[in-house]
Amino acid sequence: MLQDYQPLSLIALGELLVCEVGSPSRLVNGMVEAGLIERVTSPTNRRMITLTLSESGQQKADQIRAVEEAMYQTILQSVPPDTSLTALNSLLWNFITNRPAGEALARRTNRS
Structure with missing residues (x-):
């Protein structure tokens, strides 16, 4: 960090x-x-x-x-070639949103 x-x-x-x-x-x-x-x-x-x-x-x-x-x-x-990394990233954010790990990561990436 x-x-x-x-x-x-x-x-x-x-x-x-x-x-x-x-x-x-x-x-x-x-x-x-x-x-x-x-x-x-x-x-x-x-x-x-x-x-x-x-x-x-x-x-x-x-x-x-x-x-x-x-x-x-x-x-x-x-990752299969036809997989959208944007969609995959969005899916992963859904797992951590409103959790301590997600909040800390959001601060690091300026994502709220």
């Missing part, structure tokens, strides 16, 4: 994730300890901390993105 939307506050990150209250903080703490995320104090508001990927975090995100792309290509190759 940070790769696409950084810098983010912890609150903004939590709004884009599908997880329980408090989970983003624990998740971020673990990733900071692992050297994947850096906490940066805002130059305009010292009380505000933003999160960005470290160099190591960016490398890991690039590796994950490559695996995701390969997975998506495999999925798309299994």
Whole structure:
């Protein structure tokens, strides 16, 4: 998520994730300890901390993105050629609409 939307506050990150209250903080703490995320104090508001990927975090995100792309290509190759991807996408949105996962995904894609 940070790769696409950084810098983010912890609150903004939590709004884009599908997880329980408090989970983003624990998740971020673990990733900071692992050297994947850096906490940066805002130059305009010292009380505000933003999160960005470290160099190591960016490398890991690039590796994950490559695996995701390969997975998506495999999925798309299994869809029959006469299938409308727009119709398929609409069907999938129906499964997640008005659910926490759907709400988080809608925020990521500016879809309400």
